[in-house]
Amino acid sequence: MKIYKILLVGVFDVENKSTSNSQIVALRNTGHDVYGYNYRINATRLGLEGRDAHLIATVKEYSFDLVILEKCNKVSFETFKQINNHATVCLWFMDPLSSYDNEMRTKTALVDYFCCDKENVLKEAKLINYNSFHVCEGFDENVDKPLNVEKEYDISFIGNIYGSRQSIIKKVSHSVKLISNAYGTRHAEEVSRTRINLNICTADGASDRVYKILAAKGFLLTDDWEGREEAFTDGKDLVIYENINDLNEKITYYLENPEEAAKIAESGYDCVQKYSRMEWAKKIIKYAECV
Numbered sequence: 265m266k267i268y269k270i271l272l273v274g275v276f277d278v279e280n281k282s283t284s285n286s287q288i289v290a291l292r293n294t295g296h297d298v299y300g301y302n303y304r305i306n307a308t309r310l311g312l313e314g315r316d317a318h319l320i321a322t323v324k325e326y327s328f329d330l331v332i333l334e335k336c337n338k339v340s341f342e343t344f345k346q347i348n349n350h351a352t353v354c355l356w357f358m359d360p361l362s363s364y365d366n367e368m369r370t371k372t373a374l375v376d377y378f379c380c381d382k383e384n385v386l387k388e389a390k391l392i393n394y395n396s397f398h399v400c401e402g403f404d405e406n407v408d409k410p411l412n413v414e415k416e417y418d419i420s421f422i423g424n425i426y427g428s429r430q431s432i433i434k435k436v437s438h439s440v441k442l443i444s445n446a447y448g449t450r451h452a453e454e455v456s457r458t459r460i461n462l463n464i465c466t467a468d469g470a471s472d473r474v475y476k477i478l479a480a481k482g483f484l485l486t487d488d489w490e491g492r493e494e495a496f497t498d499g500k501d502l503v504i505y506e507n508i509n510d511l512n513e514k515i516t517y518y519l520e521n522p523e524e525a526a527k528i529a530e531s532g533y534d535c536v537q538k539y540s541r542m543e544w545a546k547k548i549i550k551y552a553e554c555v
Contacts, residue, residue: 270298274334281447284334286404290545303336316343323347330552332356344374352376352552358401360468361385377555379548382469383491395555399547401472402539403479407449410481411456417441418519420458423473429464437512455482460518465489478536483529501532
């Protein structure tokens with residue numbers, strides 16, 4: 265195997281909340297020589313122009329084979345062009361379509377290839393850069409895993425409550441445990457404590473919550489999203505509800521039939537393994553070899 269020298273330009277934090285932290289670990293676990301560059305910290309330290317000059321100089325000095333730019337908002341277009349003169353460049357965009365703005369669209373055209381987490385973003389990106397690929401961000405296999413803890417909640421929702429989520433939760437016939445700021449292993453702990461893990465998609469589709477719950481072997485009850493059927497089977501890997509009445513009926517049913525819920529959770533756990541952070545890393549590198 266050829267060993268690539270890779271630079272991941274992202275956001276790294278000491279609290280381990282950023283996905284860049286687990287992504288650099290996954291990239292290193294593929295056997296390649298991987299380095300990290302924190303573009304936000306360096307912007308604070310050097311200013312935007314100083315950061316951009318320092319990033320360009322870093323790419324030139326160390327002769328990277330592949331540079332992965334994680335969104336990198338406020339990194340200048342000229343910086344993108346300069347980096348692309350010295351390495352193969354991938355732009356990784358993890359956010360929903362509503363955040364795929366003119367800045368990101370312009371940057372999509374300035375790189376060798378573009379990878380994104382959302383299918384609807386991919387459709388737009390393909391019109392700009394033919395070398396655009398869907399790569400599921402998935403879950404961190406080092407923290408999102410089943411834990412042996414006692415069940416405490418019948419139903420929980422992990423995440424922020426806004427928009428339609430609040431009105432839906434108010435109409436749920438059972439008490440819903442609301443959990444926020446569940447990062448790292450705490451997320452897996454809360455999933456493991458819950459009999460029914462509720463997910464409510466936004467207009468932008470499903471978040472990584474789906475993958476994290478399934479990876480922790482949680483039983484997932486969710487509304488549907490575009491592209492779901494390509495990844496998970498309703499009634500086998502997870503359960504889809506169509507409206508509030510259907511949601512309440514299925515909550516009652518699966519609370520009364522925990523063995524069936526456990527069987528679905530087991531299948532979901534098996535199915536989601538192909539969306540691990542390691543698989544993300546392998547695909548990002550594979551596509552570099554295709555362009």
